[in-house]
Amino acid sequence: MLRIAIYGKGGIGKSTISSNLSIALRNRGLNVLQIGCDPKADSTYLLTDGKEIVPILQQIRDKGNDLKLEEAVSAGFDGVWCAEAGGPPPGMGCAGRGIIAALQMLDKLDAYKKLSIDAVIYDVLGDVVCGGFSMPIRDGYADKVVIITSGERMAMHAASNIAQAVENFKDRGYAKLAGIIVNKRNVPDEEAKTQQLAQSIGTVILGTLPFSREVQVAEEKHLPVLADSPDCECSRVFNEIAGRLIDESI
Amino acid sequence: MKAYKKLPIGDCDFASPFLDTLQYTPPARGMWNIVHVGMLIPESHQIFVCAGGCLRGVVLTAAEMGAQDRFSTVSIEEFETIDGSIEDNLIDGIDDVIRRLPKKPRAILVYTSCIHNFLNVDLKRVYAILRKKYPVLEFTDCYMTPTMRKSGIDPDEKMRMQLYSLIDKPSEEDDGVTFIGDVYPISRKSELYQMVKQSGRTFREITGTLKWEQYQELGRSRILVYSNPAARKGAQELAMRLKKELVYLPYSFNPDVILDNDNKLSELLGVPFEEPDWSSALDEASRFVQKKRITIDYTASARPLSLARLLSNHGFEVSSVYLEGFNGEEKDDFEYLKKNFPAIQIIKSSHPDLPFDRPNQVQDDVIAIGQKCAYYENTEHFVNLIADGGHYGFEAIDSLSRDIISAFNERKPVKDIITVKGWGCRI
Numbered sequence: 001m002l003r004i005a006i007y008g009k010g011g012i013g014k015s016t017i018s019s020n021l022s023i024a025l026r027n028r029g030l031n032v033l034q035i036g037c038d039p040k041a042d043s044t045y046l047l048t049d050g051k052e053i054v055p056i057l058q059q060i061r062d063k064g065n066d067l068k069l070e071e072a073v074s075a076g077f078d079g080v081w082c083a084e085a086g087g088p089p090p091g092m093g094c095a096g097r098g099i100i101a102a103l104q105m106l107d108k109l110d111a112y113k114k115l116s117i118d119a120v121i122y123d124v125l126g127d128v129v130c131g132g133f134s135m136p137i138r139d140g141y142a143d144k145v146v147i148i149t150s151g152e153r154m155a156m157h158a159a160s161n162i163a164q165a166v167e168n169f170k171d172r173g174y175a176k177l178a179g180i181i182v183n184k185r186n187v188p189d190e191e192a193k194t195q196q197l198a199q200s201i202g203t204v205i206l207g208t209l210p211f212s213r214e215v216q217v218a219e220e221k222h223l224p225v226l227a228d229s230p231d232c233e234c235s236r237v238f239n240e241i242a243g244r245l246i247d248e249s250i
Numbered sequence: 251m252k253a254y255k256k257l258p259i260g261d262c263d264f265a266s267p268f269l270d271t272l273q274y275t276p277p278a279r280g281m282w283n284i285v286h287v288g289m290l291i292p293e294s295h296q297i298f299v300c301a302g303g304c305l306r307g308v309v310l311t312a313a314e315m316g317a318q319d320r321f322s323t324v325s326i327e328e329f330e331t332i333d334g335s336i337e338d339n340l341i342d343g344i345d346d347v348i349r350r351l352p353k354k355p356r357a358i359l360v361y362t363s364c365i366h367n368f369l370n371v372d373l374k375r376v377y378a379i380l381r382k383k384y385p386v387l388e389f390t391d392c393y394m395t396p397t398m399r400k401s402g403i404d405p406d407e408k409m410r411m412q413l414y415s416l417i418d419k420p421s422e423e424d425d426g427v428t429f430i431g432d433v434y435p436i437s438r439k440s441e442l443y444q445m446v447k448q449s450g451r452t453f454r455e456i457t458g459t460l461k462w463e464q465y466q467e468l469g470r471s472r473i474l475v476y477s478n479p480a481a482r483k484g485a486q487e488l489a490m491r492l493k494k495e496l497v498y499l500p501y502s503f504n505p506d507v508i509l510d511n512d513n514k515l516s517e518l519l520g521v522p523f524e525e526p527d528w529s530s531a532l533d534e535a536s537r538f539v540q541k542k543r544i545t546i547d548y549t550a551s552a553r554p555l556s557l558a559r560l561l562s563n564h565g566f567e568v569s570s571v572y573l574e575g576f577n578g579e580e581k582d583d584f585e586y587l588k589k590n591f592p593a594i595q596i597i598k599s600s601h602p603d604l605p606f607d608r609p610n611q612v613q614d615d616v617i618a619i620g621q622k623c624a625y626y627e628n629t630e631h632f633v634n635l636i637a638d639g640g641h642y643g644f645e646a647i648d649s650l651s652r653d654i655i656s657a658f659n660e661r662k663p664v665k666d667i668i669t670v671k672g673w674g675c676r677i
Contacts, residue, residue: 094368096370097367097368097370100367100370130369130370131369131370131371132370134370135370138370138372139372139374139375140374172372172375
């Protein structure tokens with residue numbers, strides 16, 4: 001099973017990229033599950049026609065141990081399975097602990113086996129700020145970490161921090177850094193800056209997504225660009241990245 | 251219908267008759283806790299890792315039972331939750347305890363706590379490191395996580411799972427029978443024990459193991475039997491891991507169920523079984539106590555409703571059953587009592603009003619079966635039965651009948667008995 005955790009600075013485009021990668025992997029015949037690991041619970045909205053799915057944590061609160069797999073996971077666009085961990089209201093509780101509880105519930109429900117999942121994408125909130133946010137890269141969850149960044153200073157700073165967290169866990173058998181996806185914001189020398197970042201953290205650039213009008217148009221329609229404009233440049237890059245991720249050498 | 255405190259069984263919902271409320275725990279301490287249960291693994295040492303305040307209860311348990319030499323603690327401090335050192339400190343703390351032990355045990359039971367869960371401590375890594383450092387020691391993961399009490403596996407079930415987790419696959423097995431999941435030895439007069447002996451097989455149970463090698467021998471039996479529902483997960487896990495035949499012979503006071511169980515066992519072991527005269531002693535007890543009220547609580551037996559049904563059917567005046575919720579396996583007994591004895595009061599055993607409702611004067615017109623109801627009803631006529639006490643089948647009915655007569659005849663020093671933690675736990 002291909003298991004990928006997507007990290008990156010808030011607002012960098014993780015959910016949009018995750019949803020498009022899910023479709024790209026689906027197009028290659030894989031049975032895909034995308035799990036939003038963010039209290040906002042909006043990772044999969046492009047796969048559910050903008051409809052909110054009930055987060056697992058809320059369902060645990062409502063149903064406790066009676067929660068069923070078909071309630072925790074929903075079928076989204078093109079048959080991609082969608083789940084949202086959810087979390088406490090803003091400013092309350094512990095979001096990290098929420099992610100742990102939600103992922104443990106999916107284990108308990110035997111989701112990966114029962115749905116015959118070939119690829120899982122964990123779309124993780126912002127930075128690796130505590131144990132909860134490192135959960136998706138733990139032994140037993142993702143094998144590969146993909147960091148999303150642009151050439152903006154803060155995005156690259158967050159990317160370095162995430163890479164450092166992965167490095168800190170390197171002797172634990174946790175997920176390995178598979179590479180960077182550059183989501184261009186058209187800042188000066190963006191390609192050179194991100195290339196330098198990749199070198200400094202010892203990884204590769206898996207693909208560079210151009211700033212794209214098609215992505216924005218697709219989002220207005222609550223669709224991944226791969227579904228709305230499958231022939232555009234962005235879609236081509238998504239397909240290429242999916243191919244590289246499937247490649248076991250990464 | 252649901253209530254906060256009590257209601258007649260005729261009006262009760264199954265299986266949750268009570269609404270949530272503030273809770274009270276009476277000073278009836280005979281039930282075994284996670285320290286007592288863990289002590290059943292011979293030559294083991296327990297290490298509790300928790301915040302100092304939460305350690306008090308288990309420290310007192312170990313001290314009261316004189317088991318300090320088999321018990322250590324590692325205290326967690328606040329900075330560990332902030333600087334990310336909690337995981338490494340967990341390893342270092344356990345390592346430190348092990349190094350200081352004057353005599354190395356065979357097994358270490360590590361009890362982690364809620365804060366390890368909250369902070370997502372990687373226990374898999376922790377145990378991998380400890381096992382590598384101490385290859386001759388066996389480690390098992392135990393939990394003191396009261397915040398998880400009502401989610402996932404209940405701590406009691408988990409503890410009973412871990413109790414058997416260190417049994418290795420034996421080099422050879424025999425046709426013996428290992429009884430799983432109880433903290434009291436099975437009565438030697440019980441038909442379960444008698445049939446195993448009659449078949450010429452070896453009977454094994456954890457309560458009889460004093461040495462590590464004897465503990466490992468529990469895995470030699472081809473057949474595993476359990477009667478306590480709380481032992482189910484542990485029994486299933488062990489049977490699956492060691493590829494054993496697993497048989498569930500549930501505790502019950504329903505003669506038909508007991509007969510079914512005994513016939514099943516008889517067939518399995520290839521020995522004859524004849525239904526004994528189980529009713530004479532019970533009827534005698536009923537005549538003896540005449541119109542004294544009987545009250546029962548859930549700590550006495552896994553099957554309090556089945557017990558209430560048996561006694562009610564034999565002329566006893568069962569007035570109340572104290573419990574927190576109904577055992578899912580007692581649906582049939584529930585429906586029977588609801589229809590035939592609807593006035594029996596079902597009382598929430600943790601309701602905060604109960605200590606205020608407790609009579610000031612000792613009550614002589616009531617016989618209690620169980621420590622909690624003995625306290626609440628303020629009676630000295632009580633049967634000190636805890637978790638079925640190792641009594642199984644028709645022998646349990648016979649034994650209880652005698653205990654009821656004894657409770658009628660003699661007063662017990664209730665305070666002296668019920669304040670002892672983990673009644674019968676020996677180290």
